[in-house]
Amino acid sequence: MPRSEHLRRPAAALLRMLAVAAAYWAGGQIGLLQQVVVEGAVVTPLWPPTGIALSCLLWMGARVWPGIAVGVLAVIATIDTVDFSTTGLLVGNTAAPVAAYLMLRRIDFRPELDRLRDGLALVFLGALGGMLISATFGGLTLVWSGSLPLGEFWSVWSAWWAGDAMGVLVITPLLLVLRRARLPRDTRPYWWTEAVALSLASAGVALVVTRIELSLLFLVFPVLIWAALRFQLPGSAPCALLISVLAISAATAGAGPFAGRTLLELMVILQALNGCAALTALLLAAIVTEQIGIRRRIEQACSALAEVVDQLAPGETAHLWPVVDGRRGASEAAGGDE
Template sequence: MVRSVKIRGPAAAVLRVLAVAAAYWAGGRIGLLQQVVVEGAVVTPLWPPTGIALACLLWMGARVWPGIALGALLTIATIDTVGPATLGILAGNTLAPLAAYLMLRRVGFHPGLDRLRDGLALVFLGALGGMLVSATFGACTLVLSGSLPLGEFWPVWSAWWAGDAMGVLVITPLLLVLRRAHLPRDIRAWWWTEAAALALVSVAVTLLATRVSVSLLFLVFPMLIWAALRFQLAGSVPCAVLISVLAISAATEGTGPFTDRSMLEVMVVLQALNGCAALTGLLLASIVTEQIAVRRRIEDACAALAEVVEQLAPGDAAHLWTPLDDGQRAGDRGRPGRQGPGRPDRAPG
């Protein structure tokens, strides 16, 4: 007989902290692959550790904040020598996701992102609001330590804030979706076919939009709309990640619409694209998911009502409620005498 052993107590807490630190450090290493220098400061167009940290807090609670601090310290150590100025940057990188988590918990955020209000909360509180902390701490620390002239504060602050916010907008939804991902029960061949077509078309269109000299960045948005309407978060979030990765690659190489621009201009164009792509995919998918959930609740309520009527008047309930599929609803639109889905053309009896 094999007995499973569960780790509890302090050992489990230590393992959680170490796992968060390792994930943060790994995300930092990935983010540094696309680092750029703005006014002498090293920043990234998309900083994955902020998204990883917020996702870990949403899953395990505020008790894992030491893991975020440890991961941030290890990441900073790979960039520069650890010194007194490191404490300010470390404090900002730790407090920013923690502040975002506390604000999201305050407004009743659902990690499933199944409501529009959840998408809006993640955007405005988690990304745009919470990441003000890390950008402010980081830029102020560089100025106070003499590493950054005061006149260059705002460009560095803006690039820092945008990179951290993009990490939350792109990486946090991806991790939340992956944790709840599952294949549909009645999956069919056409589902795989459409998913593969979406992936291939998204890659082709994004490469076209980010590699040609003509400004065609707007071409990526129909792909996001397609993904959100057909696959909800499971489609729109990976699609937004794909677009962001390919756009960042083109920006760092200085190709396509990013040619002959200053680094600050490149960051502005890139963050505008990444931000709009993430917002479009996340919010539209949340709206569609919420509408589907509302429709299902209405159908369940109607089915329960029909069951009650069946018990009160056996034989008559079948005329009152018969759930229709989407094809039947489409066929009944415009039919004379049709009062609504599941209702008879005339009153029974």
Template sequence: MAAVARDTGIRRNGGLRRNGATALRLAAVAALYYAGARIGLLQELVRGQVTPLWPPTGIALACLLTLGPMAWPGIALGAVAVNAPIGPSPPAVLAIVAGNTLAPVCSYLLLRRVGFRPAVDRLRDALVLVFLGALAGMLISATVGTAALLLSGALAAGDFWTAWSVWWTGDAMGVLVITPVLLVLRRARLPRGVGPYRLLEAVALPLGTAAVTLVATRTEVSLLFLVFPFLIWAALRFQLAGAAPCSLIVTVLAVASTAEGTGPFSDHSLAARMVTLQAFNGSTALTALLLSAIITERNATRRQIERVCAQLADVVFRLTPDEPRPPEGDRRSPDRR
């Protein structure tokens, strides 16, 4: 009897620990969602709760890709904490919360269905993140949320499509610029054996991106194209680990400029500013994601070819033992010389 009671107590304690760990994870998800929402609301453009960049969608999708579908209660809890104080009515708040929860969950299910890899090391991963994770999945939150505002009387019928477009593109941009950064941070490790010039380059790249973006978004002359060389530099040299943070820097500074009505985004209507802003942000995010994925996939293919060449060289050496064995450097592909 004592042994049975002891085993029961051990199982109960193990269950409590697991439940406690799960509760802590969900609380962390909710806290991250809430913090991202408070940051996003600083740049609201429509009725105090529709922004051109909504970080919680990117945070929610990254949490789902990391923790699995069990993260959805934390997303819902964070959405309630954000929308309850600013929502027009309790039914509208519930609808908005449902849409904000369902959108990243559906994006996650779509990405898992097509075999998405969180490393984003293939071109297909970048494409499905853009078209399924961002553009398709966020249709749910934008449609449900804008309809809730319209039915509650908080939004005029004539402003529906403007609010919907801001909501949809803001949620999509959250996925495009926030999710890759969080996926990079998840796999980040302290650099080892990295030379000083490489470290200097890693520091100069985001600083240069920020400086050029500030100039491009604060002057009346259209100089937005100047940011693209820095994004290409980041993708070529550091792949997603460099391109994702630089894309986030560009997007945040461009959104801030639009909210303040300065630079190339000034002297236009809300709809015109949103079209210009989101076309620019979408172009920078696509450049960063697609190019970094292409470079990563190319590098992986090259390493695979080198391994195959080395194996073939070993086979040839065993078949012709009288021939001198080629040095290691000669067995590599010409691209490595």
């Protein structure tokens, strides 16, 4: 192998790690814009770096974990002094997405999220399971350093875990969709009209229900169902992110249905809304995508079967298929509209 090739591979690996570190740090800066203080500890209702880290691992493999560690250190440095007591934070925030990735890989997770099992795996293994590590290491580190009384451990732990889990549930599906985003084959005018209508409806409904005093947060779910049924994950993931961002903004400002609430009440309402919205968007989109895939495979099987029958008995089975646009075919007989 040429010497230049030996040099090129380590350089490319280093660049990937630096890119991961930069993305993690940038996500952390965005997450800290909506930080809250729980019992003296800084937590965020939505922590984007966890979703960014898991997405990078799913794209590039476990070999980019040093980039995550560097990103964690960079984020810690913007909040507090980096010393020996931050080792627990470094280990926990690095190990959590790596553990989530290893568990997902173990069960043959597909980043396309085109099966219900993939959506459930991302929820229970990637988000709820994997992020137990970061919350536990983070809370114990604060207790050990004297920054957090032992009696307040569970309140900080729960807020930490919820924020990290929401980062996976909201950010990871969106990034996985963006990586394989393509212009739709269906370019008919009504498709674009519906897409614009969905975007406006999502923004309008989310803005209204998070700013008025009436408790109408449940109105976001019809919009999410619409997005998942008609556009699958490319439509529902951005809607879930928009709803989460607007809800977090309203909660931290104490506006709308979040006005006059205690910090505990705010966190409970906010995480319940964000969690249910993310689950609805992810799981319903996965179900619809899986059903569309099954339908297409059935149509392909019918078409292949028709070709075999025609080869065995030419012309004798043509009358069994309905005429569509002057042609006969198994895909039309199967009810396909692709």
